Structure formats: structure tokens, C-alpha cells
Amino acid sequence: MRRTSSTWRTKEILWRISLTLIIVIIFSACAKIGQKPQPKKFKPKAAPTQTQKVEVKQAPEGVKEIIRQEPTSLATASATPQRRAATRLLERGRQELANGEAAKAEATFQEAINVDHNNGIAYYYLSRAKFELGKFGAAGGVLDKAEELLGDSKEWSEAVSTLRQMINDKLKNPN
Amino acid sequence: MWFTPKRTIEKKSKVKNYWKWLKRIAILSVVFAIFGSWYLHHLTRSIEMRFEQSQKWKIPSRVFSDAEYLYPGLNITNHNIKAKLDRLGYRDMGNRITGPGDYAVTPNEIAIYLHDFEYPGEKFAGFPVKVELDHNVIIKLSNVSTGEELPTVRLEPELIAPVFSDEMEDRTLITLKDVPAHLIEAVVSIEDERFFKHKGVDPIGIARAAVKDLFAMKMVQGGSTLTQQLVKNYFLHSKKTFTRKINEALLAIILERRHTKSEILEAYLNEIYLGQRGRSSVMGVGEAAKLYFAKNIDQLTTGECALLAGLIRSPSEYSPFKNKEKARSRRDFVLDKLYDERMITARELADAKAESLITPERNTQVVKAPYFIDFVKQQISQFYPTDILTSEGLKIFTTIDMTAQLEAEKAVAEGLKKLETTFASSLPKGHTEPLQGAFIAIQPQTGFIRALVGGRGFESNQFNHITLAKRQPGSTFKPFVYLTAFDPKRSKQVFTPSSFIDDTSFTVKAGGLDWTPQNYDKKDHGKVTVRHALEESLNIATAKLAIDAGLDNVVQTARDLGITSELMAVPSLALGSFEVAPLELAAAYTVFPNGGIRAEPISIINIIDKDGKVLEKRSIEMKRVFDAGPVYITTNVMKGVMDRGTGASARSMGFRGIAAGKTGTTSDYRDAWFVGFTPSLLALTWVGYDDNAQVNMSGARAALPIWATFMKDYVGDSQEDFPSPKNVILVKIDPKTGHLATKNCPDSSFEPFIEGTEPNESCEEHPAPGALKRFFGE
Numbered sequence: 001m002r003r004t005s006s007t008w009r010t011k012e013i014l015w016r017i018s019l020t021l022i023i024v025i026i027f028s029a030c031a032k033i034g035q036k037p038q039p040k041k042f043k044p045k046a047a048p049t050q051t052q053k054v055e056v057k058q059a060p061e062g063v064k065e066i067i068r069q070e071p072t073s074l075a076t077a078s079a080t081p082q083r084r085a086a087t088r089l090l091e092r093g094r095q096e097l098a099n100g101e102a103a104k105a106e107a108t109f110q111e112a113i114n115v116d117h118n119n120g121i122a123y124y125y126l127s128r129a130k131f132e133l134g135k136f137g138a139a140g141g142v143l144d145k146a147e148e149l150l151g152d153s154k155e156w157s158e159a160v161s162t163l164r165q166m167i168n169d170k171l172k173n174p175n
Numbered sequence: 176m177w178f179t180p181k182r183t184i185e186k187k188s189k190v191k192n193y194w195k196w197l198k199r200i201a202i203l204s205v206v207f208a209i210f211g212s213w214y215l216h217h218l219t220r221s222i223e224m225r226f227e228q229s230q231k232w233k234i235p236s237r238v239f240s241d242a243e244y245l246y247p248g249l250n251i252t253n254h255n256i257k258a259k260l261d262r263l264g265y266r267d268m269g270n271r272i273t274g275p276g277d278y279a280v281t282p283n284e285i286a287i288y289l290h291d292f293e294y295p296g297e298k299f300a301g302f303p304v305k306v307e308l309d310h311n312v313i314i315k316l317s318n319v320s321t322g323e324e325l326p327t328v329r330l331e332p333e334l335i336a337p338v339f340s341d342e343m344e345d346r347t348l349i350t351l352k353d354v355p356a357h358l359i360e361a362v363v364s365i366e367d368e369r370f371f372k373h374k375g376v377d378p379i380g381i382a383r384a385a386v387k388d389l390f391a392m393k394m395v396q397g398g399s400t401l402t403q404q405l406v407k408n409y410f411l412h413s414k415k416t417f418t419r420k421i422n423e424a425l426l427a428i429i430l431e432r433r434h435t436k437s438e439i440l441e442a443y444l445n446e447i448y449l450g451q452r453g454r455s456s457v458m459g460v461g462e463a464a465k466l467y468f469a470k471n472i473d474q475l476t477t478g479e480c481a482l483l484a485g486l487i488r489s490p491s492e493y494s495p496f497k498n499k500e501k502a503r504s505r506r507d508f509v510l511d512k513l514y515d516e517r518m519i520t521a522r523e524l525a526d527a528k529a530e531s532l533i534t535p536e537r538n539t540q541v542v543k544a545p546y547f548i549d550f551v552k553q554q555i556s557q558f559y560p561t562d563i564l565t566s567e568g569l570k571i572f573t574t575i576d577m578t579a580q581l582e583a584e585k586a587v588a589e590g591l592k593k594l595e596t597t598f599a600s601s602l603p604k605g606h607t608e609p610l611q612g613a614f615i616a617i618q619p620q621t622g623f624i625r626a627l628v629g630g631r632g633f634e635s636n637q638f639n640h641i642t643l644a645k646r647q648p649g650s651t652f653k654p655f656v657y658l659t660a661f662d663p664k665r666s667k668q669v670f671t672p673s674s675f676i677d678d679t680s681f682t683v684k685a686g687g688l689d690w691t692p693q694n695y696d697k698k699d700h701g702k703v704t705v706r707h708a709l710e711e712s713l714n715i716a717t718a719k720l721a722i723d724a725g726l727d728n729v730v731q732t733a734r735d736l737g738i739t740s741e742l743m744a745v746p747s748l749a750l751g752s753f754e755v756a757p758l759e760l761a762a763a764y765t766v767f768p769n770g771g772i773r774a775e776p777i778s779i780i781n782i783i784d785k786d787g788k789v790l791e792k793r794s795i796e797m798k799r800v801f802d803a804g805p806v807y808i809t810t811n812v813m814k815g816v817m818d819r820g821t822g823a824s825a826r827s828m829g830f831r832g833i834a835a836g837k838t839g840t841t842s843d844y845r846d847a848w849f850v851g852f853t854p855s856l857l858a859l860t861w862v863g864y865d866d867n868a869q870v871n872m873s874g875a876r877a878a879l880p881i882w883a884t885f886m887k888d889y890v891g892d893s894q895e896d897f898p899s900p901k902n903v904i905l906v907k908i909d910p911k912t913g914h915l916a917t918k919n920c921p922d923s924s925f926e927p928f929i930e931g932t933e934p935n936e937s938c939e940e941h942p943a944p945g946a947l948k949r950f951f952g953e
Contacts, residue, residue, distance in 0.1 A: 067925060081248020088326035
């Protein structure tokens with residue numbers, strides 16, 4: 001079979017156009033892939049009590065995989081047996097504090113911490129009791145721990161900073 | 176010459192003689208009367224001086240442990256509640272409880288009738304509680320009397336040691352109104368049935384006893400009244416002499432003239448000897464009720480009253496600890512006597528005889544935790560002289576947890592014994608002194624000292640190696656270097672766990688001399704990550720890191736952690752060349768599990784007097800000394816020590832819980848250390864010789880097994896992790912390059928970084944796959 005030059009030329013042109021199209025498609029696909037954010041999420045191997053959030057950031061020269069650990073929320077923590085037991089002690093201590101028995105309350109909050117050492121509210125109230133007893137320096141130290149544990153709760157953070165202000169005022173001007 | 180008849184002369188001479196004798200008798204009488212009056216006055220004075228004081232007896236002070244809380248959800252596997260109840264003097268009743276001080280353990284339930292207890296500022300009245308369990312986890316607590324569900328149950332503090340005077344007498348004072356009537360009746364009827372009729376000495380009683388003894392041809396009954404017995408025990412000695420008998424009778428008569436029968440009886444019941452607890456004497460019915468029945472005096476049953484009264488004659492012979500049958504027969508004898516004298520009814524007699532004779536576990540160890548007690552006494556002696564401690568009946572409440580203490584004592588004793596047998600070839604030959612070991616456990620959040628073993632065998636060596644010794648900490652000092660290096664505010668140059676450091680020998684001038692650090696394996700390891708350097712405890716890399724971070728900064732870090740011993744900013748500081756006290760080191764480490772907050776170590780919580788008035792009160796003292804970020808990162812690297820590094824053998828010993836720690840071995844292997852912690856407990860172990868001889872064993876071999884044994888038994892495999900601060904992120908990196916991991920990195924791991932200090936470059940050794948490769952695959 002004899003191939004005419006016009007047919008060959010048409011085929012050649014078609015073949016070149018198709019190849020160019022394929023190349024364009026491939027490159028645009030590649031470009032899309034390059035821009036696509038990383039879909040994979042990484043589950044950290046960590047304590048079951050901690051909720052964790054995964055954040056993936058674009059780094060200048062590559063993909064940065066980051067895990068930002070979130071502290072245990074107060075709601076999650078309240079489910080632990082220690083927290084439930086300590087909560088009852090806290091109730092007692094708060095009552096004692098309300099009755100003006102700050103020394104008694106101090107001991108009760110200390111017991112609550114003894115049972116549940118990560119109970120930020122217990123540290124907060126222990127700091128309050130110490131403040132009532134005039135132990136301003138010690139109250140500030142205990143409030144450091146409360147601040148660390150209650151940092152994620154807006155209301156508690158406000159309560160902590162209010163107490164901090166009161167302590168600082170007293171430290172500056174004890175009378 | 177004057178003549179006198181012979182008869183008159185004789186008469187005169189006789190009269191003269193009479194006069195002479197009369198005068199002598201008169202003088203003697205006067206002398207005797209003066210002496211007698213003086214002597215009676217002297218006896219009366221001695222009664223006034225001693226007996227009529229407000230405080231008749233020396234009451235030892237008592238040191239208590241911390242209370243223990245039970246609550247729903249608590250897994251009691253590692254708490255050994257039964258052993259604790261035994262130590263608290265509760266009686267194991269088998270399957271049901273009947274009264275105060277009883278407990279019963281069944282597979283899914285523990286019933287406890289709680290003791291009364293006087294806490295600082297609170298008098299707790301015991302009641303029966305039911306602890307319901309499901310696979311060793313408490314699911315419900317309830318008050319058996321009211322059916323009320325309870326959120327917590329507090330087991331009272333354990334008595335760890337009384338502080339005795341030389342007499343070693345243990346006594347709980349009681350008043351007559353607390354004593355059950357049956358006990359008074361039993362004591363009077365068995366010891367002095369005419370007590371309410373005589374005036375101190377009972378001639379009828381003496382005659383009756385003499386007749387009985389004569390018929391029996393042996394001593395079967397004494398003629399001494401209760402008053403005479405009191406006088407003998409309180410004022411005199413037990414040696415049988417004629418003078419003592421006379422004094423006893425005179426004093427008894429004087430006492431009866433000056434005091435009522437009730438006062439004498441109350442004193443008698445407090446004074447009488449009723450047995451031994453180890454080396455100390457149990458005096459009075461109040462303490463005896465606790466010893467034999469684990470009860471307060473007012474809680475005794477009729478049968479128990481009868482036995483207590485029966486014990487007075489010979490506590491060792493009739494002791495229910497020694498011979499239950501003999502004790503029962505003595506009790507029944509007293510009960511029969513009470514019945515004969517119509518003090519009890521036939522029904523009461525039958526019920527009392529039917530009472531089973533169950534005693535609590537006998538506790539002969541008077542002083543538990545001797546090194547801790549010594550440490551507590553040292554602190555108290557600053558406020559109270561010894562005579563106050565031995566006589567005023569103070570109650571000292573401490574932070575110690577006896578379950579932890581006993582586990583620690585066992586771990587140290589067994590661990591040292593094992594080292595001496597298994598690794599005998601490593602230890603110096605013919606060394607006369609025994610290998611020493613010490614241990615301390617601290618709750619990081621409160622600073623409470625939970626266990627303290629100051630050495631091996633308090634009887635032979637009272638030196639407290641935890642509080643008094645000063646030893647080189649070796650590699651246990653290294654985390655302070657890394658903490659400095661990870662803290663951008665402290666370090667001259669910021670380091671992260673994935674930073675690289677050169678572990679190649681170098682020489683530096685220190686104090687005018689050349690100093691060349693060496694690794695334990697005598698090798699250089701070249702370029703290593705900071706993480707690897709701490710996990711494998713590399714000396715060269717650590718020394719270099721300390722220099723790069725700033726030696727002054729490292730000293731400041733140690734100071735902020737609470738190290739007060741002398742430290743100098745020289746390179747060898749990084750490898751723990753300056754001596755510290757183990758307590759100091761343990762307290763410094765508590766900052767790691769406590770997120771940068773330092774809680775002052777505390778051992779005494781309260782001191783109250785015998786009336787319950789609070790004399791001293793100490794509470795938790797803490798302060799933030801470090802940012803949480805660098806502390807968390809150092810802790811995270813120390814977790815690697817446990818999982819991969821020099822502390823990994825703890826895992827093969829069966830300890831699986833989440834923990835961080837550091838081994839320590841000083842140059843020439845003189846001290847072996849391990850300091851490790853979980854989020855809730857920190858413990859330090861030291862092993863070495865007092866004369867600084869070489870142990871020839873590393874911290875991992877000598878000290879770590881003791882730590883691991885304790886943690887495994889006491890803490891268990893807790894999966895609670897260290898909380899991460901907000902400004903710390905975990906970034907996936909390639910450990911070979913320290914850069915961001917790519918898909919091509921054969922190995923990758925998440926490393927913690929303070930946000931902003933993480934690397935931004937991708938791993939250049941394993942570049943990310945190209946776009947086409949990703950599209951088409953490999």
C-alpha cells in the first residue's frame with residue numbers, strides 16, 4: 001500500500017498535536033499535585049487522656065508535619081476517678097473557705113491535690129486559701145501551677161489573673 | 176557517919192535506872208516521832224510532787240504517716256489494702272464485721288469498721304464502710320449503717336514510731352468515764368474485791384491471801400490492794416524488800432487519805448503494765464485495748480473487758496497473741512467471777528463466753544522507717560527539746576506513705592543483696608564494710624516525701640545517706656546541662672533534641688590544667704544528635720554542650736533547681752563532678768515532672784498537742800522556676816533514656832509504665848545512681864560504699880534495678896503521660912540529618928520543639944520524590 005505524502009503529513013500533524021496535549025495535561029496535573037495541601041493526618045501515639053490536633057504547615061523547602069498537643073480539657077479530666085473524688089473534697093474546702101475557715105480549707109485543698117495532682121481548680125483554691133491566710137508569696141507559687149493547668153479555660157484563666165493581680169497588689173503593698 | 180540502909184540504896188538505884196530508861200525511851204520516842212513525821216511528810220511530798228501534778232505520766236509523741244484515700248475508680252492492685260489494714264491494727268474477721276476495728280475481705284468486697292481518729296482540727300468517728308470491687312477496681316463505697324454512697328473513704332494515718340523516753344513506755348491516757356463498767360467491775364473483782372471497803376491496806380485481804388497460800392503451799396494470791404499495786408508501780412520499784420513493803424503500805428494509806436477511790440482507780444488503770452509491743456512496754460488499759468483488740472477503751476465488749484482484767488496478773492502468760500486457749504480460759508474465769516458476784520447476767524455470761532477471740536496482726540516493730548523518723552526528729556528538735564517529745568504526747572503527721580516505704584525498704588534490701596551475690600566478682604575483695612544503698616521517693620506536685628530509706632540496717636549504721644551524704648552525682652547531673660541548652664532564655668546558643676553535637680575528644684584549660692573528657696566506652700562517636708548524647712550519656716558531647724550553652728548558665732540552672740551545694744563553672748561540672756546531697760538532687764529533678772515548677776520537699780505536715788491543738792502546720796510551697804517548654808523537651812529526651820538509652824534495662828525488668836530518667840556513674844565507679852520519674856512520682860536510688868571504695872558497677876546495673884523493682888510494685892504500668900505545654904510542637908524529622916523528614920527518609924520520628932525553634936529545611940540526604948515520580952509511582 002502506498003502512503004500519500006498528504007495523508008502522512010496530516011497524521012504527523014495530528015500525532016504532534018496529541019503529544020503536545022498529553023504533555024500539557026501531564027504538566028498541569030503535576031502542577032495541581034504540587035499545590036494540593038497534604039491530605040494525610042497523623043495520629044500521634046500518646047496518652048489516651050490527651051486530645052490532640054494535627055496541623056500540617058507548608059515549609060519553604062518541603063512539607064512540615066506538626067503535631068500540636070492540646071492539654072487535657074477540664075471536661076475530659078472530670079471523667080477520671082481521681083477528679084471525681086477530688087471534686088468532693090473541693091466542695092468541702094470551698095464551704096470551709098466560705099465559712100472563713102481558711103486554715104481548714106487549705107488542708108482540704110491540699111488533700112484534694114494529694115488525690116488528684118493535676119487538678120488545676122484545687123491549686124487555684126489552695127492559692128485562694130493561702131491568700132486568705134496572708135501567705136501571699138506561697139499563694140503566688142501555687143497559682144503558677146493553677147495557671148499551667150487551667151490555661152485553656154477562659155473563665156478560669158480570668159479567675160487566675162484576677163487572683164494574681166490581688167496577690168501582686170498585696171505583695172507590693174501588704175497593708 | 177551517915178548510915179544508909181542497903182535496901183534504900185538499891186531502891187534509889189532502881190529508880191534511877193528507871194528514869195534513865197524512861198529518858199532514853201522518851202528521847203527515842205521524840206526522835207522517832209520527829210523522824211516519823213519527817214518521813215511521812217517526805218512521802219506525802221513525793222505524792223504531791225509526782226502524783227498530784229496535772230501530768231502524771233510521760234506520754235510519748237507519736238509520728239504518723241499520711242492518710243490514704245479510697246475512691247470509686249481507684250485500682251487497688253498496688254495498694255495492698257489488706258496489709259495496710261493489718262498495719263493499722265484492724266482485725267481480720269473472716270467474712271463479716273461486728274464492731275470498730277474489724278475488717279472482712281471477700282472476692283468482690285472489703286468491709287471495714289473504721290477506727291475513730293483525731294486528725295488535726297477534726298475528730299473523726301468511725302463507722303462501717305463497704306468497698307465494692309470489680310477486678311481490683313473500686314466501683315462503689317458506702318456507709319453500711321446509713322446505706323449512703325460515699326465519694327471517698329479515708330484510712331487513718333499509720334503510727335510509724337513513738338518517741339519514747341528511756342522507760343520505753345507506751346500509753347494512751349483514759350478517763351474513768353470512758354471505761355466500760357464491766358472492765359472496772361472485772362478489775363476490782365479479780366485484783367482487789369474489797370477495794371471500796373479498805374483504806375489503802377487491807378488486813379483482811381492479807382490474812383485471806385496468807386491462808387490461801389498456806390493451803391496451796393505456794394503463792395496463789397497476793398494481799399496487795401489496787402492502791403498498793405499503784406503505789407508500787409508508780410513510786411517504787413519491783414524488787415521485793417521489807418523496806419519497800421513498808422513504804423508501799425505507808426504510801427497507800429497516805430494516797431487513800433488524800434484522794435478519792437475514783438482518782439486512784441483511774442490512775443491504776445492508766446499505770447498498770449499490760450504487755451509488750453516489741454521493745455516498748457504497753458501501759459494502761461487504753462493502750463492495751465488497742466494492742467489486743469484494735470479498739471478504743473469505750474468500744475470493748477464484756478468478753479474483752481474480762482480478758483483485759485485477767486491479763487493484769489501476768490500479761491505474757493495470758494497474752495492472746497501467745498496462747499489463745501490460755502487467754503480464753505483466763506477470760507472465762509474472770510467472767511465466772513463476775514457472774515458469781517452478780518455483775519453480769521447468765522445471758523451476758525453466755526454471750527461473752529461465745530465471743531471469738533480474734534486479735535489484730537501483731538506488730539512488734541516499734542519504729543518503722545527509722546531513717547525517715549530520724550530525719551523528722553532532727554527537724555522537730557529545732558522547735559521542741561527531747562524531753563517535750565518524749566513526754567508531751569505530741570502527734571506528728573508526716574507525708575510518708577507506708578505502702579511506698581515498705582516497698583522501698585524491700586527493694587533496697589533485696590537489690591543490695593542481689594548485687595552482692597550476682598555481681599560479687601565486681602565488688603572489691605575483702606571489703607569489710609557492707610555495700611550501702613539509699614532511696615527516696617517524692618510526689619513532684621506537692622513535694623511530699625513518700626518514702627525514704629537512708630541506708631542499709633539502721634541498727635548498725637544510722638548515717639542517713641539521703642539527707643546527710645554528699646556524693647558526686649555523675650551523669651545524673653547531665654539533664655541540667657540539657658535543660659539549659661534547650662532554654663532559649665538561658666543558653667548562649669539554642670539547641671534542640673535534633674541539633675548535632677560533636678562527640679570527638681577535645682582538651683580544654685580548666686583551673687590552669689588541661690581537662691579532657693572521655694566517654695565510658697573510651698570511644699569517640701563523632702557527630703551525634705543532642706537526644707542521642709543524653710540517651711547514651713555521652714560525656715564528651717555533654718561537656719561540649721555545657722561549654723556551648725555557657726557554664727555559668729548551667730550553674731544558674733542548677734541553682735534555680737534548688738542545688739545549694741558548692742558548684743563551679745568549670746567543664747567537669749557537666750559530668751557531675753561537684754558533690755551534692757541525694758535529697759537535693761531528687762528535689763531538683765521534681766521540676767521535670769512538675770512542668771518547671773519547684774515544690775519544696777516536705778516531710779512534716781502538722782504537729783498537734785495531746786488536746787488536739789495545732790502547734791505547727793506546713794503546707795505545699797511551690798514556685799515556677801523554669802519555662803514549661805525546655806522542661807518538657809528535657810523530660811521527653813529522658814523518656815528516650817528509659818525506652819532506648821542507658822535506662823532501657825528497666826523495661827526488661829518488667830517496668831512498662833511511661834517514665835523518664837537518668838542513670839549516673841561517677842568516675843572510677845564509686846557511685847551508682849538512678850533518678851527516674853513518672854508524672855506522679857519521682858524516685859532516686861544511690862548505691863556505693865561509705866569509704867568511697869569502688870563499686871565497679873554502673874548506675875544502670877547497680878541502682879536502676881532497685882528503682883525498677885519499686886516502681887513496678889508501687890506505681891505499676893501507668894500510661895499517664897507528661898502533659899505538653901502549649902508552646903511545644905512535635906515535628907517529624909529525619910534523625911540522621913535533623914531536618915524535616917521526607918517520604919524518602921528511611922527513618923523518621925517526631926521530635927518536640929519550642930515553637931519557632933523547629934527546623935525548616937527538608938532532609939537533603941533523602942529528598943522528596945519528584946512530581947512525575949509521584950504521579951507515576953516508583
